[in-house]
Amino acid sequence: MTNDNNTEQPPGSSLLAIYERAARIRKNDEAFHGAMQSGKLGIRIYYSPRGQEIIPAALCDHLTDDDYLVTIYRGVHDQIAKGIPLNELWAEYAGRATGTCKGKGGPMHVTHPKSGNMVTTGIVGGSLPIANGLALASQLDDDKRVTVACFGDGASNIGAFHESLNMASLWKLPVIFLCQNNLIAEHTRFEKGTAVARVADRAASYSMPGVRVDGNDPAAMWSAAKDAVARARAGEGPTLIEAMTFRFMGHLIGDPDEHWREGEKEAALERDPVPALRKQLIADGHASEEALTELEQKLDEEIVEAMNFAQNSPKPDVSELGVDVLAGGAL
Amino acid sequence: MTNDNNTEQPPGSSLLAIYERAARIRKNDEAFHGAMQSGKLGIRIYYSPRGQEIIPAALCDHLTDDDYLVTIYRGVHDQIAKGIPLNELWAEYAGRATGTCKGKGGPMHVTHPKSGNMVTTGIVGGSLPIANGLALASQLDDDKRVTVACFGDGASNIGAFHESLNMASLWKLPVIFLCQNNLIAEHTRFEKGTAVARVADRAASYSMPGVRVDGNDPAAMWSAAKDAVARARAGEGPTLIEAMTFRFMGHLIGDPDEHWREGEKEAALERDPVPALRKQLIADGHASEEALTELEQKLDEEIVEAMNFAQNSPKPDVSELGVDVLAGGAL
């Protein structure tokens, strides 16, 4: 596809960092699927982000832990790219007391403020209004943080999208609205639920820059994110990025994912962005086969450690039901 | 201002009909103000539509009683243009048992299905989703009715606007979204609450035609409505019309209406559309001074009769509290 922005080539170090994030996400996904098949960790629900790894992997090259991320149920790729520790992530998925949320939130509500993972919501559209609030705090404190709100193509039709982009533009909030357009919403194809050909074009309704890019193209995504982050940090206001991508594993575990036309999905799988980037890194001489294999081994170990950490962690005590309900416990 | 559409000159008969509707609305407004000052009818709340008369007066030249209208608290101009009987209207405002809604709904909820006045809402944005439903019923029955949803400029920022236009476009519903842009929302100027210069441009987000016209220009408004009604009746789908106008009497009775810049309001009052149309009718030879004076006398009598009807009507019995709550009374 053609990108709306002029693509700048990221330095090799950035491409390597993007690959490391993307590979970590991909390997983590495989491990989650494995754990769910074996069932031994007791992971109860999972929305796979396979196919969408490059988007947050490239975005986060421009963010630090101080920047805020608000994501959705399908958000583990965003969370990992943003730097959430895998041990606590796995423990949360496994419902353990050592999880990011003590096992109380679970996959749809993973939270880890230390890495800037502020909110994960299970409500379509719920991430955008909250992102504005985080950005409003940054604007008032002039702390130069950037907030990114992730959401899907289907979410671009719900009221919260409209209200949030309107407010962010009026107030020039340092926020990026990142629509990960995987061409489907649960089982409804993009064009059937969305009355515009390009979500990015909706930015015009808010006098806001809107760019559509191939989210699976590391350079294009990296460049679009770079511009949007720079704009936000400079206090020039919000940007809407529509990152085109593809959902490889269905809506959630067990989804037959039958909604694709002849060949659509096959073609997308053909273009699996993670191995593609790996090839490119070697072809362009940014990394050797050996170096990448070593990196991947490191990632495998990281994940095995996280799995074991979760496995060996205690389950939350039932008394936790009464904790974290109100400040200082229920009155 | 310049209109987005090519303005077609309405026939003299239509201009006369538009004037009659507009004059009825205007005289009714004066009478409501009078009644509220005197207090004798007990009208408890009123949102004056003065300055916006031409919009529905021109629109309704293309509608019949079978067509549906959904309007808002500031909707008495729409209701009168759509043909609501003044007796029942006045009785409703006066809280009488003979009112359109037996005095239970009041000014913000005037309803009169016989004239196509289906719903009046006090919730900003509430009119649009319901309009889609009325239009959906018409589409399913192929009854060729057109539904018009009236709302203000401020309402174009709320979520219901976005969701409704998206759905209407996807389903090609026979609905017209009529934004009466009076440049202010309660006390907030248009540009301070709306992140786009022209509400009409938001139609692009829904692949829908959007036209901005001078709503106070009878020919321009008549033409825009004609095209939109024709499009809806032909099953070609919805249209967004942004009708530019001005709120002459503040948000509601007693509003000091201090939010205008030097001269803005004066200039608007200068261009009061109702006397302007009257002048034009005579200048263009569509009507004589005498004929119009006679018409206006007739309107005065109509309104006096309505006032007396309300005055002489009984108040609803307290037993009405338990009626119309559930079908066949509360179980």
Place this chain on the structure above:
Amino acid sequence: MTAQVNFVQAINQAMHDAMADDPNVLILGEDIADEEGGGVVKVTTGLSSSFGADRVRSTPITEEAIIGAAVGAALVGKRPIAEIMLMNFLTVGMDQIVNHAAKLRFMSGGQTHVPMTIRTMTGAGGGAGGQHTDMVEAWFAHVAGMKVVAPSSPAEAYGLLRSCIEDDDPCLFVENMPTYWTNGDAPERGTRIPLGKAAVVSPGTDVTIISYARTMMESGAAVKALSEEGVSAELIDLRTIAPFDLETILESVSKTKRAVVVHEAVTPFGVGAEISARITEELFSELAAPVQRVGSTFNAVPYAQALEEAHLPSMQRVVDAVRRTLS
């Protein structure tokens, strides 16, 4: 034994029969047409193929527009069913339900009414966490003009849903998802179960247990366990939560002198509070013990399985509540 069907089949059958009987019945919801898989858990499978994707419309993810469209269509003679995938998502469409659907009959002085049914799934037990399984039926019961219905068996789901669709008021029909695939006796095609009437499921003499929806299971199990201790509990299935069948409740409690209300919703300010208050107002002098309530613990639905189970009402908690009325 009679043929068995689960909730999914019974609800699908009810919609199928209603659409076959009345061309004004239509369904709006996310992913409901067969092109979108016939519903995320297949409740609407086959309906768009049988009745057309016009009458069984997959919608964008816009609950306010879905419910508003149902309201508007209902105003002019349609009998729309708006499927809101999960009960928590009703929060997105609250304005259309509360300020419009429930009130238009009254505010129009009876000129218009809204014969719409909102179907929604919910119920904890599947590990979905805090935003997907709430029971907030009490909110809607607190709104004049609404009817709130919750079936506890496939046959009830069929008969009550048929009645909701034919009812001239906005009805909220609450379906429990974790028990969706639980079998029960197949409904007689065409049966209607009247709204506003409760059912005495098992007669008893010592205490009345009043419940509805999913917790009829825990309550039924409690009745069995109690009978083994020689306690005879009468079990009432409320079926309609608003307006609820006070008469049947009072008849039972004036016999048993004791009552326990059980529901999945959190206890404070829940449906049980209203029922407890009404029973006490009417039968104060006859009651042998204060009405007891059993509901979920007062916190968001937790993810971890052990916590989720402890959060939900259990057979044991129902038994304990009954014991409190007997001691």
Place this chain on the structure above:
Amino acid sequence: MTAQVNFVQAINQAMHDAMADDPNVLILGEDIADEEGGGVVKVTTGLSSSFGADRVRSTPITEEAIIGAAVGAALVGKRPIAEIMLMNFLTVGMDQIVNHAAKLRFMSGGQTHVPMTIRTMTGAGGGAGGQHTDMVEAWFAHVAGMKVVAPSSPAEAYGLLRSCIEDDDPCLFVENMPTYWTNGDAPERGTRIPLGKAAVVSPGTDVTIISYARTMMESGAAVKALSEEGVSAELIDLRTIAPFDLETILESVSKTKRAVVVHEAVTPFGVGAEISARITEELFSELAAPVQRVGSTFNAVPYAQALEEAHLPSMQRVVDAVRRTLS
């Protein structure tokens, strides 16, 4: 006599003092800045001039975005006040309140919390009709993680609002508009009234009347009327509806043996149901009569004045309820 102020002045003062004391306090709402008139009824007048239009921001008419912005800012140390003009408009922002603000502390395992205050006006009596004056506080009391507060005097409004703003949980602060301009003793600058604590407004021995907000007026009048008949009623002002002060209620009722709960919200499934149920659960054997409830009639708020008055709880209906507990 002490200086008098009305609710508008007291609420304005509370926000002014809170903003002066804590730079993290900010206000978001429609028409609230002085450029927009300082609030539709001037509750926020002067605040944007004193603290800047950045901290006192007029917003578009987008309740979901307003509340969401408050939630987000609260997550990172701000203490936002979101003004939702009228309580019925909370329906537009329900998702952010219920699924997010109330639950984020629990769902994050305590890593984050939402110290946000939602101020909203409501209350029937002005002829606004069915969509502008509902009392739906019971909805929010039914949601774990929320605090719900409703003042009955200007001084209470000041002290309770200051506490809400400083509280670390999402608070819903309900203001009664028809009595907005009613005077009361001026609050002592800087006083806080603790959340979760009720006030015994007038001591009595024969019956306990429990109320809050606007119906404290009707209840107070009833206390006077009853005293002339020799009935000594103890009047409790709940102040905080969730979590409410059960201790103070039980202390009073175990003395008087009789209780009446009065509120403007419609009776069925309202706050009175929970209070009635709790009192009965705790004091069943001591009660001399069933707890009585007085609320608005169960219908949408009507427009016609005679209907609106008959809809609302009156002093007479409170007196009648008390008589029922004495007979």
